[in-house]
Amino acid sequence: MTQLSDDELIRYSRQILLPEIGYAGQAALADGRILIMGLGGLGSPVALYLAAAGVGQLTLVDFDEVDTSNLQRQIIHEQHNVNQKKVASARERIARLNPATNVITHETRLDEEQLSDCVQAADVVVDASDNFATRFQLNRLCHRHLTPLVSGAAIRWEGQLTTFDFRRQATPCYQCLYPDTSQADANCAQNGVAAPIVGAVGSFQALEAIKVLAGLETLQGRLLLLDGLSMQCQSLNLTSDPDCPICQPGKSD
Numbered sequence: 555m556t557q558l559s560d561d562e563l564i565r566y567s568r569q570i571l572l573p574e575i576g577y578a579g580q581a582a583l584a585d586g587r588i589l590i591m592g593l594g595g596l597g598s599p600v601a602l603y604l605a606a607a608g609v610g611q612l613t614l615v616d617f618d619e620v621d622t623s624n625l626q627r628q629i630i631h632e633q634h635n636v637n638q639k640k641v642a643s644a645r646e647r648i649a650r651l652n653p654a655t656n657v658i659t660h661e662t663r664l665d666e667e668q669l670s671d672c673v674q675a676a677d678v679v680v681d682a683s684d685n686f687a688t689r690f691q692l693n694r695l696c697h698r699h700l701t702p703l704v705s706g707a708a709i710r711w712e713g714q715l716t717t718f719d720f721r722r723q724a725t726p727c728y729q730c731l732y733p734d735t736s737q738a739d740a741n742c743a744q745n746g747v748a749a750p751i752v753g754a755v756g757s758f759q760a761l762e763a764i765k766v767l768a769g770l771e772t773l774q775g776r777l778l779l780l781d782g783l784s785m786q787c788q789s790l791n792l793t794s795d796p797d798c799p800i801c802q803p804g805k806s807d
């Protein structure tokens with residue numbers, strides 16, 4: 555286990571005070587390696603909170619560049635980062651926030667094998683992507699490598715999130731929830747999105763990732779739905795689809 559320095563004990567003192575985290579939990583965060591897929595509206599608070607909380611290593615994956623229309627909600631990026639690669643912009647901001655965070659960046663589209671290696675090397679994967687193809691791919695790779703997956707999405711005034719802890723037996727997967735029927739992506743460019751709703755979902759994703767590293771109970775088996783307009787929040791129980799091609803024995807890839 556990593557030994558925390560005196561500076562770290564001060565820096566993370568408010569978190570170490572929580573009995574559920576304590577010294578051991580903070581050391582687990584320092585040893586933690588988290589892959590963040592997408593540095594947009596969800597990935598921004600995920601990366602900022604995980605770096606601030608003392609997670610040792612963040613791997614950032616995004617091939618996109620910062621656009622002016624991103625700045626309304628993708629709060630890790632600033633005005634001067636427009637036209638820069640998102641991962642370069644995020645790396646710069648994280649270095650200012652917490653220089654101790656080890657940041658690995660991938661700014662080109664990874665092929666299946668490269669992404670598979672990244673998933674295998676991670677303790678937790680946070681899906682902060684904006685399309686079904688990536689969500690299905692991450693789900694498949696996380697299931698294959700038994701890597702916990704924190705999944706989130708937000709559009710308009712609504713958000714949802716859950717954690718699939720594939721280290722456990724018989725856990726449902728993302729494809730149990732959404733069968734792969736090549737459905738069209740509903741994106742923010744066409745539907746709009748209220749900035750704080752991606753902030754809320756992303757913050758909760760960071761919280762889930764921290765709890766996975768600290769060995770605490772997560773949303774595993776439940777889907778949390780947030781409606782920012784009516785301020786209603788509900789949680790649905792998730793069950794495995796017996797015909798799921800990803801997670802059901804004999805039907806797996």
Ligand SMILES: [Zn+2]
Binds near residue numbers: 798
């Ligand atoms: Zn499944």
